[in-house]
Amino acid sequence: MAQEGQLSADSLAVLEQLVPVAAKARRVFVFTGAGVSAESGIPTFRDAQTGLWAKYDPVMLASIDGFRKDPANVWKWYDERRQTMSRCQPNPGHHAITDWQGLLKGLDGRLDLATQNIDDLHRIAGTEELIELHGNIWEVRPLGSEFQEAFRLMDCPLSEHPPRHIDGSTLRPNVVWFGEMLDEAVLNHAFQCAMKADLALSIGTSSLVYPAAALPFVAREHGATLVEINPERTELTAAADYVLQEPSALALPALVAGIRRICG
Ligand SMILES: NC(=O)c1ccc[n+]([C@@H]2O[C@H](COP(=O)([O-])OP(=O)(O)OC[C@H]3O[C@@H](n4cnc5c(N)ncnc54)[C@H](O)[C@@H]3O)[C@@H](O)[C@H]2O)c1
Structure with a gap:
């Protein structure tokens, strides 16, 4: 389990602000990319x-x-x-998302996860109703x-x-290969989930591959508070309300532990 002490002072300050906001959210949309699996060795x-x-x-x-x-x-x-x-095995970031989904279920809330990853690790970690935008290897x-x-x-x-x-x-x-369309039903479902969210997180993605990269922006336009978790700045960073410049296997367990302390 990641220790909050490993996070930078800046990130701890962001978490202090973010955790109470995230703990209030009952409709959460999570969008992940290859970075979430980096610490699993992919x-x-x-x-x-x-x-x-x-x-x-x-x-x-x-x-x-x-x-x-x-x-x-x-x-x-x-x-x-x-x-x-x-x-490769799911890392603490994958597990934290599953944990948050279960917590919200018990609170009559909902967490939807749309991933660009094809590696199956979110499913192996136990996340339910996974939206796989780019298919599955x-x-x-x-x-x-x-x-x-x-x-x-x-x-x-x-x-x-x-x-x-x-x-x-x-x-x-x-x-989904270069030049190919995404499955329309899957993509539409992801946009519906993004539009209904009160909190959206973009995690471990460079935010460059469209149409998937539009999802967090659409969530934000429809009123969601937007969080980015990525050690690097991306095209999305300037639009995010909270930015945790950290590896997701470190930041996500700390965020969900904070939410659990309030809701759990
Ligand atoms: N695991 C997989 O299934 C896998 C692996 C490689 C590529 N892909 C495909 O890659 C395409 C490219 O888009 P993308 O944005 O997902 O990947 P990307 O390679 O373009 O970007 C990866 C992002 O992850 C960030 N990152 C690196 N380490 C991280 C960490 N420990 N924690 C959090 N973030 C970290 C990087 O800064 C970068 O912004 C997608 O279509 C996806 O299908 C999937």
Whole structure:
């Protein structure tokens, strides 16, 4: 469990203001990105040293054109990521969100979590009704089919690249690639949740990938108090009411512990 003492003096001062506000919120919207899984050992996209994009051509590995050109190579890369992710566990940040969701449920409130992550860690941590904006790396669907046809394929490593459906057709990862639209129903649901929130948190995302990055801004426009948790400044920072410039595995447990002290 993270210690509040590890937080900077600035962050402790922010928390002192934020905790009473957050403890009053009954409709919370949480939006997460790759940073929330960084402390679980999963590299973020834009991390210059360890980021996946530093080593690979993103368009060839995460686009339908790249897949059509070389499905075996794309699947080799996804299989490698699946193997990395299978060794990773949720961190205290993931667990704190689950804890807060449970606390709010008991208070007739609600916490909705929309993630850009495809790594399944929020679900493994026990968060319910997870909104996965960019799909899930453990799901596949036949090439050319809709999101609704996705199913889980947990073999790790895979026995062949690309894996095949029972009818022999090629399967693709059920993730949103460059140039592809998000699942409209999933995206609309996320916007509805953002619009109804009285408190919104943007955690571990560079706030650059649209349309998902619009969610915290929309929550703010509809009256939510906006919190950002990220060690770096982002496109969203100036619009946030409270900014915790900290790793999420440190800041989230401290925030939720503070809320529990008031509500719990
Ligand atoms: N874990 C995953 O599933 C995973 C991993 C890599 C990329 N992605 C995909 O990356 C795309 C890019 O968007 P993004 O904004 O999510 O990622 P990003 O790589 O663009 O940004 C990561 C953000 O996390 C911040 N960060 C780094 N360490 C952190 C920590 N310990 N605590 C909190 N924040 C931290 C960084 O400062 C940065 O702003 C998304 O489409 C997503 O699907 C997902």
